[in-house]
Amino acid sequence: MRDVLRDIFDDTAAARSALQYGPSEGDMLLRQRLCSHMALRGVRCEPANILLTSGAQQALNLVSEAFVDPDDTVLVQSPTYPGALQVFLAHGARLAGLDARTAAPSLIYAMSNFQNPTGVSLSLGQRQHLVALAHQLDTVLIEDDPYEALLYDGEALPSLLSIDVGEHSIEDARTLYFGTFSKSIAPGLRIGWVVGPALVVEKLALLKQTEDLQANSLAQAALGRLLAHGVEPFARPIQVAYRERRERMAEALRGEFGNRGAWSVPQGGFFFWLTLPMEIDTAAMLRHAAQLGVTYVPGIAFSHSGSGANTLRLSFSSAQPDRISEGVRRLAKAFDEHAS
């Protein structure tokens, strides 16, 4: 990344355009690269099907702006990413679980891979069901896929969008795919992308123009150059580092919690989701944990309905392996103190 940015600033013309205004839809080279990226993942599309956004967070905001009116229903996984719940609520939405019997939701929101916060991926059957549901209910299905590049073992499953495009076409798809470089390359660049029907992308680009004109040119120029060989060369070393951290957390949980809690080992992403006995309130337990120098996010922060008081999210992405073992040891101690 640093070398590419240095190259750009060694090249007068490249530097000039990287500092200038560009199209609201985003840099053409980068959109072409993303078409290749999506094609390798079973989605054939054109640059007109791609909008570059100021991070995937903005994509959530633009799509809510386009499709959610006050009092509309948005169906979400439970638990799910609080940053998404916040956006939907800011647009006046009512939130309901995916199993709610709602005749006409405005949006369905799902993370297909290594979901935040549970670390769990949708099965192939669940994927097919969600795509069919979106068509049946005549609604928009957001596939938020920030962790896709962080697969540590097992096979990648087809994305919701690739299933949708396989059965219909990109222009008739109900799925809007959200990608980001924040987890695989660098969050500070603030570049995400949306893939969907050209008509929808055009509408979102108009909204984006009102919101902040365009994503920053410099990061787009850098990514366009960087992705000549795809995301894989960047993702591979990160996968190795994160896989080791995941192993360490899995071991520590087995050693410290045994059968006093339940979790599954994620195949990718950043998170373990720990379910403790029903009588434990993880929000209250956080004080004990903090006193012992360890922290986590209580499960209730991820719930649209206030459920999951006995759950919590652990992240293994940013700590060194030894710190992970020590952290889980302290967490178990906090649990002992709190439970007793």
Place this chain on the structure above:
Amino acid sequence: MRDVLRDIFDDTAAARSALQYGPSEGDMLLRQRLCSHMALRGVRCEPANILLTSGAQQALNLVSEAFVDPDDTVLVQSPTYPGALQVFLAHGARLAGLDARTAAPSLIYAMSNFQNPTGVSLSLGQRQHLVALAHQLDTVLIEDDPYEALLYDGEALPSLLSIDVGEHSIEDARTLYFGTFSKSIAPGLRIGWVVGPALVVEKLALLKQTEDLQANSLAQAALGRLLAHGVEPFARPIQVAYRERRERMAEALRGEFGNRGAWSVPQGGFFFWLTLPMEIDTAAMLRHAAQLGVTYVPGIAFSHSGSGANTLRLSFSSAQPDRISEGVRRLAKAFDEHAS
């Protein structure tokens, strides 16, 4: 700019933080630099009074989000920046001129210096009046000041915010000042800033978090370094180049239009505003002009009320001086053809 970016990528720690997530309010070093920048312009403030945005366009959007409900009134200059009108309308606002007798507008929107599109600045009296009006009506006054660094002659007048802070204090100010680096340094960086009461800044930062988390870290890091000696070292050479273009356009208009139109010579910024005889429709005239290879923006695009059909905006910022003379010559020809 290029050198500073190269420096950042020669420095491992700097490169790392320039690629990472940062606070929603923005990079601390850059906010401190902006405090110095504002202090030189008569506004004493703290970093807590400053929010960095993804360009000034996002500032418009965040402030509308915070203060405008559907059917609220927003008072605007006539004519004014269409990108602002678009944002206010997107939030359901009714638009009215600054002279409208509205009891309780939600916002007042004004450009203090070398306004887009007229190139005219507010007089000292008008500035004092607007600040007093905002306090009297208990409303928020947006001071949008993108061209401030592009003063070609005459003295700078105090900003609305500096008048407001002089009479009250930054925490009791009704003015929110919008700055940007897009005109003085580089638009592709997409970095603007808002200055106002800390409580308002805090609220806007929360909205920004929902909208796109934060402005891009890389550009913020670069600007923090770049502004060690303020904006002036960057603005001076640009002022020289633009002043020459303004001279050329002023001469060309005198030579080609004589007394067949009215305009004033702007003291800064990018634009001349040309008023033609009442019977001329500049939107219709555009076809003649385009056939002759010259273009402009018809005045009606800048009006909240559909007035100004006989006006047009000329920009001298991006054309070489000789092209400016030739462009005005062709414009006069289009006018002759259209009028006859």
